[in-house]
Amino acid sequence: MRQEEFSYFIEIIQQRIAALEQYLIKSSIPEQQALSALNDIKTNIQNLRLFQTEIQDNLELIKTLEAELLEQNETLVSERQVYHDLFKLAPNAYLVTNGEGIILEINYTGAALLNVLPSLLIGKSLMNFVAQQEHQFFLNKLKECLNEKSVQELEVSICPSGKQVFVALVLVKAGRETSGALGALQICLHDITKYKQSAVPEQISSLTAPIRIPNRLDGLRVLFVDDEADTRDLIAAVLMQHGVVVTTVATVAQALQQLERSRPDVIISDIRMPDEDGYTLIRHIKAIEAAKGWQIPTAAISAYLAEDRTKAIKAGFQAHLHKLAPPTELIAMVAQLANRV
Structure with missing residues (x-):
């Protein structure tokens, strides 16, 4: 009930009390009993007035809190946009996937590394760019990373569209999408082919062992x-x-x-x-x-x-x-x- 409706309701009650008071005075009800009934009604009216004041105070408090929350929300939206821009324009290849490797977001550098327009990558599987023989290994690693708190390192062969295959160091961290949703994987891809080529054969015999970039x-x-x-x-x-x-x-x-x-x-x-x-x-x-x-x-x-x-x-x-x-x-x-x- 709005404040105006509540005040109108109180006024109607007061009018009816006044009419009831006149009725009791003219009726055959004992005077003491009539006065007692009128006093009870007036007390209830006073309580309603106090309740009305409390409601008004609470409404003012709610309005203040709403204004503060709106301001905080605008600040959060602005800051999130800053982080989103940082993600999009970063010189390193960053992307966000779900636990199955479906690309939810990717920055311009990441799209360039895969040689596909960013808009065409959203909703596609990162597995499309992983060497066929490493699909199961990579998918298992992504699922494991969902339950890890720290950044995980792994190594896979990436097959960009229309370009030569390269060896990638993949940094994976369980986290959120830029929209704030949980259950996502934040991934950074780094082409380490030149480091692998300079390593001795026994150092590159396994694709599952992460390396240290000098x-x-x-x-x-x-x-x-x-x-x-x-x-x-x-x-x-x-x-x-x-x-x-x-x-x-x-x-x-x-x-x-x-x-x-x-x-x-x-x-x-x-x-x-x-x-x-x-x-x-x-x-x-x-x-x-x-x-x-x-x-x-x-x-x-x-x-x-x-x-x-x-x-x-x-x-x-x-x-x-x-x-x-x-x-x-x-x-x-x-x-x-x-x-x-």
Whole structure:
């Protein structure tokens, strides 16, 4: 019932009470009994008025909450679009499939690697591009990855449309679609044919054994802090391709717990997080450095440019990177911070 209808209902009751009061005065009902009945009715009317006030207060609260939820939803939609653009424009080949290998999403680099237009790949099976003799192996691995929490590595032969077959290092992580749906597999493909060709025969005898791509970041330990799971998975996958050992956490509290256990070589943190943000984290890090005599290179990432960069550097971060920056810039930044250039 709307507020106006409720008020009208109260007025009707009051009119009928007034009429009833006149009736009781003129009737033969004992005066004491009539007054008692009228007082009970008036008390109930007062209770209804209080109830009306409570309803009005609750309606105002609901309107406020609706406005806040709408604002939060608009922010989430905007941020998800940023991550979706990052996925689409990334220079590495990324795609999302279900547990059966059906392609749900693919970026431009991934489509170029398979030599097919992105729009023609959606809904098609990734198995169409895997060597026939490896179909069952690859499908079994994809199903296993659905139950794994960490990024899994495997190796298969990929047959792009109209191009030469190449050996691919496949990084697979169970996660979500960019729409947020669960039960998807996030996959990164990397052509490692030239590394395989330079290996001795006994090293390439098995297609099931993952290999290490030579690079200058092997063993580097990075702590990455971001409240968005998709961003954590994406950046972790990029870093792991270059030999980085990545620990990902979602909150400042979890990051501080990790710092109690071990000292990373580099810390990367999102700036804008709920509850405690990146600026809170950098203050804690500076306090830990002062207490333990550490010097940990730290970098901030954000979806904003000038505002966050200037503030981040002043707060104590040594570097700042936009979330839409190419993975090559991320790797270059980490290498520079760790003095691995």
